[in-house]
Amino acid sequence: MAKIFSVHPDNPQPRRIEEIKTALSDGAVMLYPTDTVYAIGCDLNAKSAVERVRKIKQLANDKPLTFLCSSLSNVATYANVSDTAYRIMKHLIPGPYTFLLPATKLVPRLVQSPKRKTTGIRVPNHKVCLELLSALGNPIISTSAHLPPDETNNGILGVEEEQILSRVELFDRLEGLVDVIVDTGEEPSYEVSTILDLTGEEPMMIRQGLGWERAAAWV
Numbered sequence: 001m002a003k004i005f006s007v008h009p010d011n012p013q014p015r016r017i018e019e020i021k022t023a024l025s026d027g028a029v030m031l032y033p034t035d036t037v038y039a040i041g042c043d044l045n046a047k048s049a050v051e052r053v054r055k056i057k058q059l060a061n062d063k064p065l066t067f068l069c070s071s072l073s074n075v076a077t078y079a080n081v082s083d084t085a086y087r088i089m090k091h092l093i094p095g096p097y098t099f100l101l102p103a104t105k106l107v108p109r110l111v112q113s114p115k116r117k118t119t120g121i122r123v124p125n126h127k128v129c130l131e132l133l134s135a136l137g138n139p140i141i142s143t144s145a146h147l148p149p150d151e152t153n154n155g156i157l158g159v160e161e162e163q164i165l166s167r168v169e170l171f172d173r174l175e176g177l178v179d180v181i182v183d184t185g186e187e188p189s190y191e192v193s194t195i196l197d198l199t200g201e202e203p204m205m206i207r208q209g210l211g212w213e214r215a216a217a218w219v
Helices: 014-025 047-057 072-078 083-092 127-136 167-174 212-216
Strands: 003-006 030-033 038-041 066-068 097-102 118-122 180-183 194-197 204-207
Touching: 003 014, 014 030, 014 127, 014 180, 030 127, 030 167, 038 047, 072 083, 072 118, 083 097, 167 180, 194 212, 204 212
Parallel strands: 003 180, 030 180, 066 118, 097 194
Antiparallel strands: 030 038, 097 118, 194 204
16 A cells, blocks of 8 residues: 655655655655656666556556656756757756657666667656655656556556546555655646657657647747
8 A cells, every 4th residue: 555645746845755755765666746747656776666667557668768857967967968959958948848868878778768779858847856856866757647447457557548537536546556655735637748859860749748839949
């Protein structure tokens, strides 16, 4: 059964942040809000936790996982950022954008695209996420917590269709699969991030989500 931490969305309590950080460092998987959707995540460097996240979402190992970084300079630690990519990202972060970038050696193979050696990175505009990133000192995996309406199959949920759930319903659905639930009182959003592919010479928008109009001015 997951432990629920009540955290103020605008002024996160340092003690709560430290408790969640300790759990993540110990390999916990958490359900938490972002500036787009609720996400399932863990410490980027906790291999067993990353494997659990994949199992919960039924994601094959060749399906890359997005993760959160705390700043543009932090992104540059985990991805090779071209001058063009830097200019675009500088104008858009923090915000609801996922950037596909060439991964550095610090990105675990279990997270990146094995064929393209790329990774998806976000810098969220969400106080709790940023405080957790600062406390943990590592990026945090961020994959949508939107799950299908089907019943669990041996404790694992399928991914055929999504269902709109309230915060309480989402917590009830996932409390047996995650270790930590971060409760800020925010209801789930079902608006996804805009995805920008910055791996090539020309940037491309490959998914229109929140803030896509703003991104379109730079792509």
